[in-house]
Amino acid sequence: MTTTxxxxxxxxxxxxxxxxxxxxxxxxIGESAIFTIFVVAYIYYIGRSVSGPxxxxxxxxxxxxxCLLSSSFTIMVAEHAIDHGRMALFTAFWALTxxxxxxxxGGTALEWRHLIYIDHLTIRTNLFGTTFYSLVGLHATxxxxxxxxxxxxxxxxxxGRINQSHAERIKVLALYWHFVDAVWVVVFTVVYIVGx
Amino acid sequence: MADQTLPIPSPFxxxxxxxxxxxxxxxxxxxxxxxxxxxxxxxVYSLFFLLVGGFEAMCIRIQxxxxxxxxxxxxxxxxxxxxxxxxxxxxxxxxxxxGVANYLVPLMIGxxxxxxxxxxxxxxxxxxxxxxxxxxxxIGGFGLYGMGSAPxxxxxxxxxxTAKAFTPGHNTDYWALALIVSxxxxxxxxxxxxxxxxxxxxxxxxxxxxxxxxxxxxxxxVLTLVTITPLxxxxxxxxxxRYLGGHFFDIRAGGSALIWIHFFWIFGHPEVYVxxxxxxxxxxxxxxxxxxxxxxxxxxMVAATVAIMFISLGVxxxxxxxxxxxxxxxxxFALSTMIISVPTGIKVFNWLATIWGGRxxxxxxxxFALAFLVQFVIAGLTGIMLSAAPWDWQLHxxxxxxxxxxxxxxxxxxFNIFAAIYYWYPKVTGRMLSETLGKWHFWLFFIGxxxxxxPMHVVGILGMPxxxxxxxxxxxxxxxxxxxxxxxxxxGIAVLILVWNMIRSHRSGEMAGNDPWDAWTLEWATSSPxxxxxxxxxxxVRSRRPLWDLKHPNDPDWKYEP
Numbered sequence: 001m002t003t004t005x006x007x008x009x010x011x012x013x014x015x016x017x018x019x020x021x022x023x024x025x026x027x028x029i030g031e032s033a034i035f036t037i038f039v040v041a042y043i044y045y046i047g048r049s050v051s052g053p054x055x056x057x058x059x060x061x062x063x064x065x066x067c068l069l070s071s072s073f074t075i076m077v078a079e080h081a082i083d084h085g086r087m088a089l090f091t092a093f094w095a096l097t098x099x100x101x102x103x104x105x106g107g108t109a110l111e112w113r114h115l116i117y118i119d120h121l122t123i124r125t126n127l128f129g130t131t132f133y134s135l136v137g138l139h140a141t142x143x144x145x146x147x148x149x150x151x152x153x154x155x156x157x158x159x160g161r162i163n164q165s166h167a168e169r170i171k172v173l174a175l176y177w178h179f180v181d182a183v184w185v186v187v188f189t190v191v192y193i194v195g196x
Numbered sequence: 197m198a199d200q201t202l203p204i205p206s207p208f209x210x211x212x213x214x215x216x217x218x219x220x221x222x223x224x225x226x227x228x229x230x231x232x233x234x235x236x237x238x239x240v241y242s243l244f245f246l247l248v249g250g251f252e253a254m255c256i257r258i259q260x261x262x263x264x265x266x267x268x269x270x271x272x273x274x275x276x277x278x279x280x281x282x283x284x285x286x287x288x289x290x291x292x293x294x295g296v297a298n299y300l301v302p303l304m305i306g307x308x309x310x311x312x313x314x315x316x317x318x319x320x321x322x323x324x325x326x327x328x329x330x331x332x333x334x335i336g337g338f339g340l341y342g343m344g345s346a347p348x349x350x351x352x353x354x355x356x357x358t359a360k361a362f363t364p365g366h367n368t369d370y371w372a373l374a375l376i377v378s379x380x381x382x383x384x385x386x387x388x389x390x391x392x393x394x395x396x397x398x399x400x401x402x403x404x405x406x407x408x409x410x411x412x413x414x415x416x417x418v419l420t421l422v423t424i425t426p427l428x429x430x431x432x433x434x435x436x437x438r439y440l441g442g443h444f445f446d447i448r449a450g451g452s453a454l455i456w457i458h459f460f461w462i463f464g465h466p467e468v469y470v471x472x473x474x475x476x477x478x479x480x481x482x483x484x485x486x487x488x489x490x491x492x493x494x495x496x497m498v499a500a501t502v503a504i505m506f507i508s509l510g511v512x513x514x515x516x517x518x519x520x521x522x523x524x525x526x527x528x529f530a531l532s533t534m535i536i537s538v539p540t541g542i543k544v545f546n547w548l549a550t551i552w553g554g555r556x557x558x559x560x561x562x563x564f565a566l567a568f569l570v571q572f573v574i575a576g577l578t579g580i581m582l583s584a585a586p587w588d589w590q591l592h593x594x595x596x597x598x599x600x601x602x603x604x605x606x607x608x609x610x611f612n613i614f615a616a617i618y619y620w621y622p623k624v625t626g627r628m629l630s631e632t633l634g635k636w637h638f639w640l641f642f643i644g645x646x647x648x649x650x651p652m653h654v655v656g657i658l659g660m661p662x663x664x665x666x667x668x669x670x671x672x673x674x675x676x677x678x679x680x681x682x683x684x685x686x687x688g689i690a691v692l693i694l695v696w697n698m699i700r701s702h703r704s705g706e707m708a709g710n711d712p713w714d715a716w717t718l719e720w721a722t723s724s725p726x727x728x729x730x731x732x733x734x735x736x737v738r739s740r741r742p743l744w745d746l747k748h749p750n751d752p753d754w755k756y757e758p
Contacts, residue, residue, distance in 0.1 A: 034425045
């Protein structure tokens with residue numbers, strides 16, 4: 001077969017978006033659809049339980065919410081720190097972010113304990129129980145997954161394996177954490193404000 | 197200024213021999229992260245399930261060939277049509293199209309692999325085990341009669357039939373779990389394709405220079421993100437109901453069967469476009485090459501596809517006109533469904549304009565693509581008929597609906613899948629498929645298709661409902677059902693010819709060379725089969741038809757691009 005020479009223009013600049021950001025944004029779009037379905041089911045079933053406890057028994061979890069939402073700010077500080085190579089600051093705020101996430105989960109655990117043992121609301125009690133535990137539980141699952149990924153980064157940071165060159169990957173991971181926080185705003189509004 | 201050569205050079209790989217070589221070869225297929233091998237695995241897996249799903253269709257048609265037939269029991273018949281639908285949509289349609297995309301997208305955009313090769317392998321094995329899990333129900337899902345049974349709830353699994361009280365045993369759980377598992381596989385592949393097309397394009401491959409197949413796969417993947425996930429969410433709800441005693445679809449506790457129907461079709465209708473848009477992409481690659489003209493209205497094609505993606509998310513309730521919605525709801529979904537025919541029509545006219553005045557080569561891929569054009573227009577017309585709510589009230593759940601969606605799924609999608617197999621088989625294996633067997637395959641399949649699905653419209657209008665086990669001899673459906681069944685067997689024979697053709701040509705087919713069809717996209721620039729790294733040097737692109745530019749240095753496309 002004959003070969004032909006093709007001119008190549010090497011001086012053209014060629015930059016493409018980071019594949020990590022693109023993939024994480026795609027995942028977030030997909031996850032949003034899952035949450036949308038559960039939120040729609042929750043709203044559709046408000047006030048349709050035929051027996052058992054109603055959403056009136058819920059207490060607004062203000063402290064938990066403040067903790068989770070401020071973890072978005074602490075992780076932003078951590079992102080900024082690793083951008084500038086200030087690893088001590090990064091480690092501190094990364095750990096703080098995880099701590100806030102753990103406090104949030106602890107709050108959920110206490111809330112559920114109260115609901116189950118004091119108010120006798122389980123997932124099989126009535127429609128409210130089914131939709132409440134599945135929607136809030138779905139979000140809590142995402143917090144747990146997020147904490148797992150954050151803790152992997154923390155372990156490697158403490159081992160000294162993470163440095164400024166990982167800033168982009170850290171930001172992709174932080175994107176997921178921001179998403180988990182943003183979803184809580186929706187879940188909080190629907191479950192504790194609109195639904196009550 | 198550097199120089200690039202055509203063909204892009206690829207050193208020889210030394211083949212191994214001996215018994216250890218076989219294990220080495222097998223191990224290689226199991227652990228591979230190469231997008232081409234995974235693409236082949238997807239396609240082989242789907243073709244296997246095409247034969248399984250086809251076998252189930254044959255059993256259905258044997259049962260319906262004469263009235264009062266007792267070829268299978270009613271219970272088995274329910275399992276057959278449930279498994280036929282689930283298999284064809286989830287284990288054949290999506291994996292084969294995502295498999296073709298897996299193989300082609302990196303090659304077409306001049307990349308060495310997908311953005312996430314290991315995620316790619318993970319997605320494939322999820323999909324594969326999802327399929328195995330579904331079929332494991334036959335031995336593992338202890339059913340109503342104390343023995344293994346396949347799911348028998350229809351592929352849309354309407355509540356409350358899926359409740360524990362009405363469907364005891366585990367077959368429904370196998371169905372839900374299998375679809376969740378393969379759904380996550382599909383989600384992973386969709387994310388991978390988006391990241392690949394956005395972030396892995398070779399130098400000069402701007403978005404508006406990407407081949408239309410890549411464009412359509414990008415749009416399909418975005419659509420998949422918001423289509424598969426509602427199904428996953430609904431399946432999770434179903435499992436919460438069945439295992440944890442939840443009440444999502446439990447009517448006695450205030451739950452709603454209606455919301456399952458909504459959730460299912462929020463997935464179910466865009467799913468049709470997830471399947472048909474890649475088929476459009478295949479047609480958009482094949483029709484220009486065999487008409488010897490560039491595609492007509494490239495940017496209109498892209499815009500129409502984006503429009504289809506958005507509109508397809510707002511039409512789901514046209515599956516639910518007989519559920520009893522408000523008049524406003526009926527009118528909205530009737531109109532949105534009719535509007536979607538506008539961008540679709542744009543596409544059809546663009547393909548026609550591409551063929552118009554071209555120097556057409558009637559090779560097998562082109563024959564399948566041309567048959568697709570005709571059949572897709574008919575499928576679209578019956579679709580518009582069904583989108584009118586009063587017409588749908590009359591024909592809902594009749595064989596007319598079966599005929600309509602098989603015209604889309606077989607007449608459009610399967611025909612394009614066959615076109616793709618004939619078109620890209622030389623690239624994948626290095627050998628041509630036999631044109632003689634290909635023509636036999638095409639004509640038998642074409643005739644079988646029309647014998648099967650044209651009379652189905654008529655029996656539907658005569659009142660034959662879908663999913664029925666048998667029928668009375670005095671309804672006037674006897675001859676038509678006989679013809680439908682005979683057509684189905686002819687299609688079965690045609691598919692067996694394809695399988696034989698693929699096996700035979702793999703050993704003794706004519707050598708293909710790098711570019712047997714004189715095509716213009718980048719996958720034809722490398723050797724057949726491509727080396728594991730695709731391109732020895734990264735390609736550089738200056739127009740929509742990079743190979744045209746290479747072959748015609750005196751008259752390159754980029755001179756005419758703005």
